[in-house]
Amino acid sequence: MPSFDIVSEVSIQEVDNAVNQAQKELASRYDFKGKKYELVLDKQKAEMKLTADSESHVIAMADIVNSKLLKRGIDLVSLDVDKIKPVGGMQLSQSIKIKQGIETDIAKKITKAIKDAKLKVDTQIQDKQIRVSGKKIDDLQLVIAMLKEKQQEFKIPMQFVNMKS
Secondary structure (H helix, E strand, O other): OOEEEEEOOOOHHHHHHHHHHHHHHHHHOHHHOOOOEEEEEEOOOOEEEEEEOOHHHHHHHHHHHHHHHHHOOOOHHHEEEOOOEEEEOOEEEEEEEEOOOOOHHHHHHHHHHHHHOOOOEEEEEEOOEEEEEEOOHHHHHHHHHHHHHOHHHHOOOOEEEEEEO
16 A cells, blocks of 8 residues: 655754854954854754843844755744744844644644645654555645645655555
8 A cells, every 4th residue: 555754853063064064154243352152952852042141143143044954945834943042141042943743733734734734645743754655656746735735834845765565
């Protein structure tokens, strides 16, 4: 029985590359010369931390990181950005988490959309992904096309992997 998986994953290696590029740009920018700032990526937690001595510098750092992520093909919808908070010592900090996997409530919305399309396919929510199976590959391709159209509605980047026939 043909099937495929719907996942929402971000390559941490690509994020790391974007952070490294952003750090190089920050080091060469005139408005950051002599200022105290830090841009750190925790690969285990999939989280970035931006720290600077003014709110405008934190915002500028976030803009630089976002532009580098976009150039590397990472959708900004997969970022969960916290508010800028004071951390002491005249420093401000902002945390940016990278979403990995599909949350249960969003997975339920996706399966409901697939069922509402009245295609002859079955869906199963498995951990942080959705398995879609059906008798015909054409039905699976219709599901993929329909989900690509509605991707903005679900507010997560989706990839379609493990296509088996």
